[in-house]
Amino acid sequence: MPMTTEIDLIDEGRAVLIRWPDGTKQRFHAVWLRDNAWDEATRAPGNGQRLITLGDIPADISISAAKPEDGLLHLTFQPEDRTISYDPKWLADHGYDVRQNKVAGWTGSDIETWDAGLSAGIPVGDFSAVSRSESALRDWLYGVRRYGFGKLVGGPVEDGALFKVADLFGYVRETNYGRHFEVRTEVNPSNLAYTGLGLQAHTDNPYRDPVPTLQILYCLENSAEGGENMVVDGFRAAERLRAENPRGFELLTRYCANYEYSGSAGVCLRSRRPMLELAPDGELIGIRFNNRSTAAITDVPYEDMADYYAAYRRLGELIDDTSMQVTFKLAPGESFIVDNTRVLHARKGYSGAGSRWLQGCYADKDGLLSTLGAIELKDRKAA
Amino acid sequence: MPMTTEIDLIDEGRAVLIRWPDGTKQRFHAVWLRDNAWDEATRAPGNGQRLITLGDIPADISISAAKPEDGLLHLTFQPEDRTISYDPKWLADHGYDVRQNKVAGWTGSDIETWDAGLSAGIPVGDFSAVSRSESALRDWLYGVRRYGFGKLVGGPVEDGALFKVADLFGYVRETNYGRHFEVRTEVNPSNLAYTGLGLQAHTDNPYRDPVPTLQILYCLENSAEGGENMVVDGFRAAERLRAENPRGFELLTRYCANYEYSGSAGVCLRSRRPMLELAPDGELIGIRFNNRSTAAITDVPYEDMADYYAAYRRLGELIDDTSMQVTFKLAPGESFIVDNTRVLHARKGYSGAGSRWLQGCYADKDGLLSTLGAIELKDRKAA
Numbered sequence: 030m031p032m033t034t035e036i037d038l039i040d041e042g043r044a045v046l047i048r049w050p051d052g053t054k055q056r057f058h059a060v061w062l063r064d065n066a067w068d069e070a071t072r073a074p075g076n077g078q079r080l081i082t083l084g085d086i087p088a089d090i091s092i093s094a095a096k097p098e099d100g101l102l103h104l105t106f107q108p109e110d111r112t113i114s115y116d117p118k119w120l121a122d123h124g125y126d127v128r129q130n131k132v133a134g135w136t137g138s139d140i141e142t143w144d145a146g147l148s149a150g151i152p153v154g155d156f157s158a159v160s161r162s163e164s165a166l167r168d169w170l171y172g173v174r175r176y177g178f179g180k181l182v183g184g185p186v187e188d189g190a191l192f193k194v195a196d197l198f199g200y201v202r203e204t205n206y207g208r209h210f211e212v213r214t215e216v217n218p219s220n221l222a223y224t225g226l227g228l229q230a231h232t233d234n235p236y237r238d239p240v241p242t243l244q245i246l247y248c249l250e251n252s253a254e255g256g257e258n259m260v261v262d263g264f265r266a267a268e269r270l271r272a273e274n275p276r277g278f279e280l281l282t283r284y285c286a287n288y289e290y291s292g293s294a295g296v297c298l299r300s301r302r303p304m305l306e307l308a309p310d311g312e313l314i315g316i317r318f319n320n321r322s323t324a325a326i327t328d329v330p331y332e333d334m335a336d337y338y339a340a341y342r343r344l345g346e347l348i349d350d351t352s353m354q355v356t357f358k359l360a361p362g363e364s365f366i367v368d369n370t371r372v373l374h375a376r377k378g379y380s381g382a383g384s385r386w387l388q389g390c391y392a393d394k395d396g397l398l399s400t401l402g403a404i405e406l407k408d409r410k411a412a
Numbered sequence: 413m414p415m416t417t418e419i420d421l422i423d424e425g426r427a428v429l430i431r432w433p434d435g436t437k438q439r440f441h442a443v444w445l446r447d448n449a450w451d452e453a454t455r456a457p458g459n460g461q462r463l464i465t466l467g468d469i470p471a472d473i474s475i476s477a478a479k480p481e482d483g484l485l486h487l488t489f490q491p492e493d494r495t496i497s498y499d500p501k502w503l504a505d506h507g508y509d510v511r512q513n514k515v516a517g518w519t520g521s522d523i524e525t526w527d528a529g530l531s532a533g534i535p536v537g538d539f540s541a542v543s544r545s546e547s548a549l550r551d552w553l554y555g556v557r558r559y560g561f562g563k564l565v566g567g568p569v570e571d572g573a574l575f576k577v578a579d580l581f582g583y584v585r586e587t588n589y590g591r592h593f594e595v596r597t598e599v600n601p602s603n604l605a606y607t608g609l610g611l612q613a614h615t616d617n618p619y620r621d622p623v624p625t626l627q628i629l630y631c632l633e634n635s636a637e638g639g640e641n642m643v644v645d646g647f648r649a650a651e652r653l654r655a656e657n658p659r660g661f662e663l664l665t666r667y668c669a670n671y672e673y674s675g676s677a678g679v680c681l682r683s684r685r686p687m688l689e690l691a692p693d694g695e696l697i698g699i700r701f702n703n704r705s706t707a708a709i710t711d712v713p714y715e716d717m718a719d720y721y722a723a724y725r726r727l728g729e730l731i732d733d734t735s736m737q738v739t740f741k742l743a744p745g746e747s748f749i750v751d752n753t754r755v756l757h758a759r760k761g762y763s764g765a766g767s768r769w770l771q772g773c774y775a776d777k778d779g780l781l782s783t784l785g786a787i788e789l790k791d792r793k794a795a
Contacts, residue, residue, distance in 0.1 A: 043718070056714050060721045065708045076675025078604050078704035082612045083725050084732060126714040200586040205782065221461050229465045237778040239622035283692050292459025297785030298778060301691070309666050309686050310711060321461035325448045328693060331439050331509040335426070338443045342466050349467060395620040395681060399588065402680030 034097045034117055042091035045104070047120065055124040059092045063106055065123070066113045133311035134271050134278065140371075141175050142265035144353045151355065152176055156184035156362070159197060163404055170198060170401040177368035178260050178355075184247070186361045191247035191388050194364055199396020202241045204234070205296050212246065212387040219293045221321055225253075225385075227378035228321075230261045230348050232369050233391070235317035236288035236324075238300040241391030244369045248359035252383030259356045259375040260367060263316035266347040267305050270340065277340025280333055281305040288317065289324035299324070304341065306370075315370040318348065348373060359387070368394060417480045417500055425474035428487070430503065438507040442475045446489055448506070449496045516694035517654050517661065523754075524558050525648035527736045534738065535559055539567035539745070542580060546787055553581060553784040560751035561643050561738075567630070569744045574630035574771045577747055582779020585624045587617070588679050595629065595770040602676045604704055608636075608768075610761035611704075613644045613731050615752050616774070618700035619671035619707075621683040624774030627752045631742035635766030642739045642758040643750060646699035649730040650688050653723065660723025663716055664688040671700065672707035682707070687724065689753075698753040701731065731756060742770070751777065 035048040044058045063086050066072070073080055087108055094105040094112075101114040136142065152172020158165040159181065173179040184190055191209060195201050201208055206220075215223040222228065233244050246258070271278035282305045291297045306315035329337045347353060354375075359365065367374050369391075379385050418431040427441045446469050449455070456463055470491055477488040477495075484497040519525065535555020541548040542564065556562040567573055574592060578584045584591050589603075598606040605611065616627050629641070654661035665688045674680045689698035712720045730736060737758075742748065750757050752774075762768050 058714075058717050058721065061709070061717060064721075073604060075600060076602055076604070076673075078673070078675060079706065080604075080704075082703040083721075083728050088722075088725065123708045123710050125710045125712060125717060129711070129713060200588075202585065202776075203583040205583075205779065217458060219459055221456060221459070221463075239625060239776060239778070242622060285691055285693060290459075290461070291786070291789070292461060295786045296782050297789050298782045299785065300778075303692050307692070308668055308684070309690070310668060320465040321463075323462065325506045326444070327506050327508045328512070329508060330512060331441075334441050334444060334508060338441065338447075338466075339471075342471065345466050393585075393622060395622070395683075396588065399679050399681045402682065403674070403678045406674070406680050 034102070036095040036097060036102060038092055038095060042093055042107070045092055045095050047102070049121060054126075055121070056126045057120065057124070059090045059106065060086060062092070062104060062115070063090055063113070066115075068113050071113075129310070131311055133282065133307060134267060134313045135311055136264060136313050139174055140177065140264070142268055143176055143262050144265055145351065145355060147176065148355045151357075152179040154179065154181045156181050160193070166197060167401060167404045167408070170397060170404075173366055173368070174398060174401060177262065177264070177372040178365065180357070180363065180365045182363045184362045184364060186249055188249070189388070190249075190362075191245050191364060191390050194245050194247065194366065195390060195392045198400040199392050202391040202393055204237070204241065204391060205293065205298075209388050209390040212389050213385060225378055225380050228376050229345075230259060230354075230373035230375035231319040231321070232263065232317055232373055233319070234290075234298075234369075235302070235319045236290045236298040236300050236322050238302065240317070240369060242368065242370050242394040243366060243392040243397060244374070244389060245364055245366050245392065246359075246374070246387050246389045247364035248361055248387050250361060250384045250386040251359055253379040253385040254383065255377045256379030256385045257356050257358045257377045258365065259354050259377070260365070261348050261353050261355075261373045261375070262371065263318060263348070263373050264313055264371050266344060266353060267313055267316060269347050270344050274340060274343060277336060277343060278305065280329070280337045281340050281344065282307050284326075284329045284333070284337065286317065286326050287324040287328075288319065288322050290322050301328070304344070316373070318344065318373055320345075370394070417485070419478040419480060419485060421475055421478060425476055425490070428475055428478050430485075432504060437509075438504070439509045440503065440507070442473045442489065443469060445475070445487060445498070446473055446496070449498075451496050454496075512693065514694055516665065516690060517650060517696045518694055519647060519696050522557055523560065523647070525651055526559055526645050527648055528734065528738060530559060531738045534740075535562040537562065537564045539564050543576070549580060550784060550787045550791070553780060553787075556749055556751070557781060557784060560645065560647070560755040561748065563740070563746065563748045565746045567745045567747060569632055571632070572771070573632075573745075574628050574747060574773050577628050577630065577749065578773060578775045581783040582775050585774040585776055587620070587624065587774060588676065588681075592771050592773040595772050596768060608761055608763050611759050612728075613642060613737075613756035613758035614702040614704070615646065615700055615756055616702070617673075617681075617752075618685070618702045619673045619681040619683050619705050621685065623700070623752060625751065625753050625777040626749060626775040626780060627757070627772060628747060628749050628775065629742075629757070629770050629772045630747035631744055631770050633744060633767045633769040634742055636762040636768040637766065638760045639762035639768045640739050640741045640760045641748065642737050642760070643748070644731050644736050644738075644756045644758070645754065646701060646731070646756050647696055647754050649727060649736060650696055650699060652730050653727050657723060657726060660719060660726060661688065663712070663720045664723050664727065665690050667709075667712045667716070667720065669700065669709050670707040670711075671702065671705050673705050684711070687727070699756070701727065701756055703728075753777070
């Protein structure tokens with residue numbers, strides 16, 4: 030590629046215009062280029078951290094000379110009078126000279142939304158395989174990142190086995206519910222999860238900020254009648270809402286809802302966040318949906334409240350729609366993980382003879398995505 | 413108050429208009445009222461969780477009768493033909509029939525931004541007092557919530573003492589750096605924090621999503637020359653930027669930056685979030701600022717990049733401005749906590765004779781705010 034790359038100084042050297050061999054063009058500012066230099070005086074060789082601050086770069090920085098040579102682009106910066114070399118492939122991959130025309134509610138290329146059709150293609154890992162083999166772990170984590178959901182089968186049937194699942198990729202998030210919690214019927218339950226009641230599909234702990242971004246539920250006993258688990262892709266539900274009712278979608282993203290839980294002594298958890306959360310550029314990055322712990326919604330003005338509630342109702346209907354749901358019953362030693370910012374989970378009511386005992390814990394996506402990212406990086410380097 | 417409260421049905425019973433004794437009026441929708449009922453069929457008596465879903469409430473709900481009596485407001489809902497009673501004080505406190513005219517970057521009433529003037533009024537707790545006394549703990553946590561920063565003095569000088577600080581209010585967030593990390597000079601450091609270098613004020617781990625929302629740094633040895641700590645209120649810096657350069661402020665909120673850390677084997681942490689984060693209604697809820705781990709910013713279009721960088725530069729200058737900074741040197745047994753979504757921390761370089769050994773850990777704000785909220789709730793009930 031670099032053989033016929035051309036660079037021109039533009040805007041009095043405050044930027045460059047690069048013409049790539051394929052004819053496309055990209056502009057880069059001098060300050061951006063200097064800030065993103067990878068020479069050893071700018072970045073620590075071992076850990077890659079930047080050694081300088083933006084204040085170390087002169088505000089009047091410009092480029093006085095630019096030339097492609099030996100497969101690199103050599104840029105001379107003033108007033109430092111310093112030449113730094115850039116990898117043209119890295120620059121081409123990090124170009125920002127493009128028009129972004131994204132629709133509110135867009136999702137990234139790493140994820141794919143789904144409905145009941147996923148039943149045939151659930152990401153399932155074998156506990157022993159993912160514990161032993163990096164490629165099996167990578168494949169399973171890839172599925173979890175893509176679908177926000179995955180099952181593990183063939184695990185040990187023992188108290189605390191769920192921690193071995195978390196250890197595969199990251200760290201448990203301890204909360205007032207403990208490092209883990211027992212999901213079984215209790216007398217005087219502090220939470221309706223600890224009853225035999227059916228629970229509408231929900232995300233966990235929306236009253237917590239930050240919410241736990243992953244949840245693991247691990248089955249130790251499940252001979253009771255009922256008690257199936259069900260998952261729904263909240264992002265698909267949001268997409269359907271947007272398609273049907275763009276204004277309703279917008280209302281659920283524009284206003285904050287309130288969530289609250291104070292069911293145990295010494296606990297008073299509250300959050301104020303939208304049901305559908307967008308990044309500032311419209312990326313759909315989260316859903317909070319939980320009938321049990323939604324508090325009074327007070328940030329929607331009177332004029333919009335009826336439409337807001339209609340959208341909230343419709344979102345619930347989409348979540349309750351069986352064509353959206355993947356249902357399964359865990360056997361002892363089986364577990365599942367959900368991205369709690371995206372995928373809702375539910376359970377059917379259970380009762381009668383037999384027993385049902387799950388253990389649950391929270392963890393965070395940073396660890397999971399990091400573990401997967403590091404394997405992918407290694408694979409790319411080896412390729 | 414309820415003695416002369418009047419209620420009228422409006423919009424064919426789809427809402428009510430309440431005239432409070434002081435002459436003010438508030439409207440409430442039937443669906444909102446029904447959803448926020450506190451009767452025992454709607455909310456679980458023990459834990460307060462909602463027992464019904466929005467789908468259990470008829471879409472055509474309306475109110476057929478409304479009357480104040482015995483200090484309560486009694487509303488009859490159709491088609492359920494069911495009368496539910498409401499506490500007028502609760503309704504008055506949760507009204508939403510108001511015009512919201514908030515300026516982007518507003519902050520809540522629980523917090524107060526500060527500059528170097530806070531040096532005289534740092535929230536300082538005595539380790540023994542906050543460990544023994546709920547009111548001492550409440551006062552200290554109140555300060556941490558308000559200023560995003562607090563010191564503790566008089567703690568034990570022993571390995572792991574920082575966990576006792578986290579135990580006061582919540583739970584440690586374990587990460588790839590461990591349940592805690594040692595902040596002292598290392599050979600071949602995986603992170604520049606583990607050197608004697610000065611570090612510009614920063615928030616920790618912006619490359620993690622969710623970021624750890626609290627950080628504790630606990631001093632065990634500090635006889636080295638230098639090594640003072642410094643904190644800056646990132647929200648005050650954002651407010652100053654907004655006042656000077658509204659467009660620059662807006663650019664830092666509107667576009668996502670990228671953050672990355674992959675300085676250790678098996679770790680590849682990346683995030684895409686704005687430097688200044690707003691809730692959808694403009695509340696300032698977070699700052700990410702870290703020169704070491706800011707990756708190439710690629711979501712700002714070419715046309716806005718020069719202004720974006722100018723705003724980023726100015727934000728850094730405000731953070732580096734000594735009139736914004738509170739500086740202190742920890743003695744062994746002293747520690748400080750920062751709200752890592754708001755308050756930046758720095759340390760001066762150190763070297764020479766003597767030693768410097770801090771231990772750090774992360775935790776989350778949900779636990780801290782819950783612990784404080786529960787004490788405040790108890791105090792209000794006792795009052």
